[in-house]
Amino acid sequence: MIDAPLGMTWSLDGWIIATGVLCAVACALPGNFLVLRRMSMMGDAISHAVLPGIAAAFLVTSSVASVPMFIGAAAVGVLTAFATEWLRRRGRVDEGASMGVVFTTLFALGLVLIVRGADHVDLDPGCVLYGAIEYTPLQKVSVLGVPVPRAAAVLAPIALANALFVAVFYKELALTSFDAAFAHAAGFRPSLMHYALMTIVAVTTVAAFESVGNVLVVAMLIVPPAAAHLLTDRLAAMIVLSTVIAAVSAAAGHVAAIAVPAAFGMGSTSTAGMMAVAAGGALVLAVVLGPQRGLVASRLRRRRLRHSMADDDVLVYLARARERGEPALAAAELGRRTGSRAALVRGALRRLAGRGAVEQRAGDWSLTERGSPRAGELLRSHRLWESYMVERAAVRPDHAHAPAELLEHVTDADLRRRLADETGRPTTDPQGKPIPPQG
Amino acid sequence: MSAGAAAMQWPAWPEVARVLSLADYNTRVVVIATTLLGVASGAVGSFMLLRKRALVADALSHATLPGIVVAFMIGAATGVAGGGKSLALLLLGGALGAALGGLCLVALRRSTRLKDDAALGIVLSVFFGAGVALLSSAQRMGQGHAAGLESFIYGKTASVVRSDAVLIGACALACLAAALALFKELRLVCFDEAFARSIGLPAALLDAALLVMLVVVTIAGLQAVGLVLVIALLVIPAAAARFWTDSAGPMVAVACGIGGACSAAGAALSALLPDLPSGAMIVLVAAAGFFLSALAGARRGVVRRWLRRRAYTLTVERQHLLRAILEAREERGADAPVPVESLERRRVWAPASLRSIAARARRAGLVASSPAGLALTREGLAEAERVTRRHRLWELYLISEASVAPSHVDRDADDVEHVLPPELVAKLEARLAAERAAMPASPHAIGGGP
Numbered sequence: 001m002i003d004a005p006l007g008m009t010w011s012l013d014g015w016i017i018a019t020g021v022l023c024a025v026a027c028a029l030p031g032n033f034l035v036l037r038r039m040s041m042m043g044d045a046i047s048h049a050v051l052p053g054i055a056a057a058f059l060v061t062s063s064v065a066s067v068p069m070f071i072g073a074a075a076v077g078v079l080t081a082f083a084t085e086w087l088r089r090r091g092r093v094d095e096g097a098s099m100g101v102v103f104t105t106l107f108a109l110g111l112v113l114i115v116r117g118a119d120h121v122d123l124d125p126g127c128v129l130y131g132a133i134e135y136t137p138l139q140k141v142s143v144l145g146v147p148v149p150r151a152a153a154v155l156a157p158i159a160l161a162n163a164l165f166v167a168v169f170y171k172e173l174a175l176t177s178f179d180a181a182f183a184h185a186a187g188f189r190p191s192l193m194h195y196a197l198m199t200i201v202a203v204t205t206v207a208a209f210e211s212v213g214n215v216l217v218v219a220m221l222i223v224p225p226a227a228a229h230l231l232t233d234r235l236a237a238m239i240v241l242s243t244v245i246a247a248v249s250a251a252a253g254h255v256a257a258i259a260v261p262a263a264f265g266m267g268s269t270s271t272a273g274m275m276a277v278a279a280g281g282a283l284v285l286a287v288v289l290g291p292q293r294g295l296v297a298s299r300l301r302r303r304r305l306r307h308s309m310a311d312d313d314v315l316v317y318l319a320r321a322r323e324r325g326e327p328a329l330a331a332a333e334l335g336r337r338t339g340s341r342a343a344l345v346r347g348a349l350r351r352l353a354g355r356g357a358v359e360q361r362a363g364d365w366s367l368t369e370r371g372s373p374r375a376g377e378l379l380r381s382h383r384l385w386e387s388y389m390v391e392r393a394a395v396r397p398d399h400a401h402a403p404a405e406l407l408e409h410v411t412d413a414d415l416r417r418r419l420a421d422e423t424g425r426p427t428t429d430p431q432g433k434p435i436p437p438q439g
Numbered sequence: 440m441s442a443g444a445a446a447m448q449w450p451a452w453p454e455v456a457r458v459l460s461l462a463d464y465n466t467r468v469v470v471i472a473t474t475l476l477g478v479a480s481g482a483v484g485s486f487m488l489l490r491k492r493a494l495v496a497d498a499l500s501h502a503t504l505p506g507i508v509v510a511f512m513i514g515a516a517t518g519v520a521g522g523g524k525s526l527a528l529l530l531l532g533g534a535l536g537a538a539l540g541g542l543c544l545v546a547l548r549r550s551t552r553l554k555d556d557a558a559l560g561i562v563l564s565v566f567f568g569a570g571v572a573l574l575s576s577a578q579r580m581g582q583g584h585a586a587g588l589e590s591f592i593y594g595k596t597a598s599v600v601r602s603d604a605v606l607i608g609a610c611a612l613a614c615l616a617a618a619l620a621l622f623k624e625l626r627l628v629c630f631d632e633a634f635a636r637s638i639g640l641p642a643a644l645l646d647a648a649l650l651v652m653l654v655v656v657t658i659a660g661l662q663a664v665g666l667v668l669v670i671a672l673l674v675i676p677a678a679a680a681r682f683w684t685d686s687a688g689p690m691v692a693v694a695c696g697i698g699g700a701c702s703a704a705g706a707a708l709s710a711l712l713p714d715l716p717s718g719a720m721i722v723l724v725a726a727a728g729f730f731l732s733a734l735a736g737a738r739r740g741v742v743r744r745w746l747r748r749r750a751y752t753l754t755v756e757r758q759h760l761l762r763a764i765l766e767a768r769e770e771r772g773a774d775a776p777v778p779v780e781s782l783e784r785r786r787v788w789a790p791a792s793l794r795s796i797a798a799r800a801r802r803a804g805l806v807a808s809s810p811a812g813l814a815l816t817r818e819g820l821a822e823a824e825r826v827t828r829r830h831r832l833w834e835l836y837l838i839s840e841a842s843v844a845p846s847h848v849d850r851d852a853d854d855v856e857h858v859l860p861p862e863l864v865a866k867l868e869a870r871l872a873a874e875r876a877a878m879p880a881s882p883h884a885i886g887g888g889p
Contacts, residue, residue, distance in 0.1 A: 035553075035557050038554045038555075038556045038557075039556060040554075040556040040557045040559065040560035040561075041494050041497075041556045041559055041560055043560065044497070044559075044560055044563065044564075048667075087733075090741070091682070091733055091739065091741070092681075092739055093678050093681065094488055094491055094493060094678070096491065096492070096493035096494040096674075097488050097493040097674050097677070097678040098678070099494065100493050100494060100497065100670055100671065100673075100674035100675070100678070101671075101674060101675050101678055101726070101729055104668055104670060104671035104674070104675065104722050104726070105671070105675075105722065105723070105726035105729075107667070107668065107719075107722075108668060108671070108718070108719035108720075108722035108723050108726070109719075109723065111593065111716050111718075111719040112715055112716065112719050112720070112723070115714065115715055115716055115719075116714075116715070129567075129571070129592065129667065130571040215501065215563070215564060215567045215568075215571075215667070216564060216567065216568050216571065218560055218563060218564040219561075219564030219565055219567075219568050221560075222557060222560035222561055222564060223560075223561055223564065223565060226553055226557045226560075226561055229552075229553065229557075230551055230552070230553070257572065261576050266576050266579060266580070267576075267579045269572045269573075269575040269576045269579075270571045270572050270574075270575035272568070272571065273567075273568045273569065273570070273571030273572030273573075273574075273575060274568070274572050275568065276564055276565050276567065276568020276569070276571075277565060277568050277569050277572060279565065279568075280561070280565030280568065280569075283561060283565070287547075287550070287551055293551065293552060295550060
């Protein structure tokens, strides 16, 4: 067998990671729909509110994750959803506030129950908040003759059931999440899906409770789906991505819990806490590096757009100068005419010279043969737009320049042809300047 | 829970009296500080509720944990400020953590497409996760006593000493003063942000000020209530106050009152029962206050709304009865009592409900009852004519102006006739001038139902 790194052992750390991955995946599946329905804080509310159910079942049966506990938790979860809705409708309390009232009250009740029962059972309030995933391998049950940590044996069927739920009710969940009114009109029952989802969240919370506690379960419910939401626009892809992110965060969390403190010469820290931090790290990565909406991608896109507009401006102003009999312009003069910063103009000239579209002679810049067609296209677009605006939109001739200056950058050959057709194929613009012919 | 209840140590009476009279110096200090905290959080929470940001405090309070633990670690490592035991240092760390959390909230909202709820959930859980990981390390550092840090999670009023209480009280008072000083501006931003901006109020700055107050109240509440439940102090009194009034000034006042009273009661209770988590006790008392407000609140309370609705229903039923008797009289052309059975047929009245409606009208002196049936008294006749007149005017209006078929107007008019104010009746009369003088005749056949 391969030795595990960082002094970890497969029998211990392997099971911790397996349990963490199962927990994270089980949570991420329903979490996708919490995020899409803008009900993320409902996950927080339910994970707090199940505490009295857990405490009561614990005091009665003295065991975690028993069948009565799941039934109790599902009931409390649905009750929380009902109570919040009731307060919002009947009491006309703001949604966030009604959630806040319900879950803090139930959580406080659960805490008192646990502290009162602390003499009889070993469930301490700390474990409520951050779980004890490190100790899960110590408590094993036999599954098909193989000793498996009890937490993993509980979480595996829950993860499977959640996956089945999402797969079977995919259409209903998608429809009710994106357009509840249409779903209702089409004969689906949005409220039924709502309470079914709340039940799933409650049961999953209880299953995950022992491992990660009830605050960090929120991280498992919300953060991987939120990260996936930033990476894709398709629901199926989002669900798959969220489970991958969840699984990776869980595994990375346990490794980080050992490796990060070791780097500072300290012993290992809480795995559940680091799982949440790892999920947060994944989210930050998605925010920064996301392919479509990531900060880097959108900054690059804006930069590219700015550059291509600067290039166009330089070309079109060189063409205008040539028209007036000035064969070449200094860079500073180009900056003055285009109204762009000097650095932007210098960059544009460098890029255009690289493409052979402009050339420098005795310090001044002029258009080359290769740059002329694009410059002509831009000038044609600009002047066709001016004609169109003056003729068709009753824009005053001296007001048409500024909008045309923007539109010329986004006008392609097809649009130029249609503009020409609309304006009767003019050869001069409203100021009498020639419109270059179709290239 | 029978075993638990049996093991419970109920305090003896002298103990109760000592706590309630605030004879014990430490209890007095703690109860006063906690009360101030409750009052301040009532005020700040009201504005957060009106701004529809009730749960922001939940995210920020959880975000204090990493700040507190880092402050402790720095204190313990450098030995400054009592080796990380100074409350001011820890709370400063907590405030910085909350501020960082707030910045992350804003950044997530601005630069991604995630909605508010997801941003709150992310900040809450990831910061808390970082806090838990740091706390676990701090507890294994060996030096210092990191165990005390856990009292910030669930709150422990018993661990509050005099200097701490002074700090908490001062923070609370400062917030309360700021909230009152900015009351007019904050109210405007809460109700009509666009208008507030248009008259030149710095809405973003006011929001930031509100957030600062929120952070100060939150960290002041950490010791008494704990970071998991401090959100309750900010949400519950404000939401409870909403049941009592519809205007902002009284709402803030009521929220301050409820917050102060519940915090005082909760702190006293946890002084009596030191085994129980003090934060949870304060929250449970506040929840009881909320429940009472929801039931008995003067504006939106369930009982008051039920009474209002019932009063309206009774009025409607009485007016229907009077009109039914009057119409029966018109049909017969005589002033004789109208048999009850014929009234039952006019509307779809169950005999029992008709009997109780008639009994109520008789007690009000509008109807006289005899074996032959029901008759109108003099007052009853006047009221019946007034009611019927409104009904028929509205019917005529619907027929002439809204083109409703005469056979359909009866039910439509039924809905509106009870709420027609006198000014509207006068307008209807002016409009339907022909019917001004006398009681208009019914525009449709009056009969025993469809």
